[in-house]
Amino acid sequence: MSLAYLRLEIRRTFRSTRFVVFAVVFPVVMFLLQANLFLPAGTPHRAELVGVFMVNMMAFGVLSAAMAGGGRLALERAGGWQRQLRLTPLSGAGYLGGKGLSGMLVALPALVLVPVVAVxxxxxHLGFDGWLRAGLGSWLGAVPFVLLGLLLGQFGTPESMQPLGMLVTMTMGFLGGLWVPIDTMPEWLRGVSQLLPSYWLTQLGRGAVTSELSVSLLTAVAVLAGWTVVLGAIVIRRYRADSARV
Structure with a gap:
């Protein structure tokens, strides 16, 4: 993988005002609104609930940042940039790896800013193991969403990626319990949410702040690992199919 290419990808991402607002500023603002509007002083178990809001917005920032690479990939496909890159020493693995690692790195600001503001x-307040699970777990949990963004970019067009990416991100967030607390959902909707990777991403952080409606860390990791393997295989297959047509 080329470090120069990776730096270019990261700079291009942060030059997008829409990305910075939606993936970095928005989670912080939403955390403050949720904590202060929905949880006035004196609310029972307020500290625990604030922690849940915090890890939910950390997950949303990670999800939004991870999906951002799909739009750029669609633009590169439409503009012929992928075809040009295939004429350079940059391999397909290096290209996809750069996209993937870029998606992971640009997820870090929200992952840091939200808990800093919360503190x-x-x-x-969390113990060391709690911060480790909420922070590192949520970051590593971004991998399947990076791959999902790349997959959408391999099929989408520059015109369709913005509404498509927004639709997928908001749907994942809603059904994953980021916007509507899981414990207020009807039983049938909880079942639907568990079919999506966003539910398991929130579970990585939720288990660090509460035991209510939480699953074991190993279960969440195993499910997200399964999503990673499946999405990774599809992304690679699609990229090879695109390469064969050039």
């Missing part, structure tokens, strides 16, 4: 403004 400063709401006094959220």
């Amino acid at each position: 400063i403004t709401e006094g959220v």
Whole structure:
């Protein structure tokens, strides 16, 4: 993988005002709104609920950032950039690896800013193992969403990627329990949410702040690993099919 190509990908991402607002600023603002509007002082178990809001917005920032690479990939396909790259020493694995690692790295700001704001403004406190699970777990849990973004970019067009990406991100967020607390969902909707990787992403962080409606860490990791393998195989297959047509 070319480090120069990776730096280029990261710079291009952060030059997008829409990306910075939606994947970095928005999760922080939504955390503050949720914590202060829905959880006034004196709310029972407020500290625990604020922690849940925090890890949910960490997950949303990670999800949004991870999916962002799909739009750029669609533009590169439409503009012939992929065909040009195939004439360079950059391999297909290097190209996809650069896209994937870029998606992971640009997820870090929201993953850091949301808990910093939570600690400063709401006094959220976790032990070392809790922060490790919420932070590192949520970051590594972004892998299947990076792959999902790349998959959408391999099929979508530059015109369709913005609404498509927004639709997928918001649907994943809603059904994954990021916007509507899982414990307020009807039983049937909880069953639907468990079919999506976003539910298991929130479970990585949720288990660090509460035991209510949480699953074991190993279960969440195993499910997300399964999504990673399946999506990774499809992305590679699609890229090879595109290459064969050139």
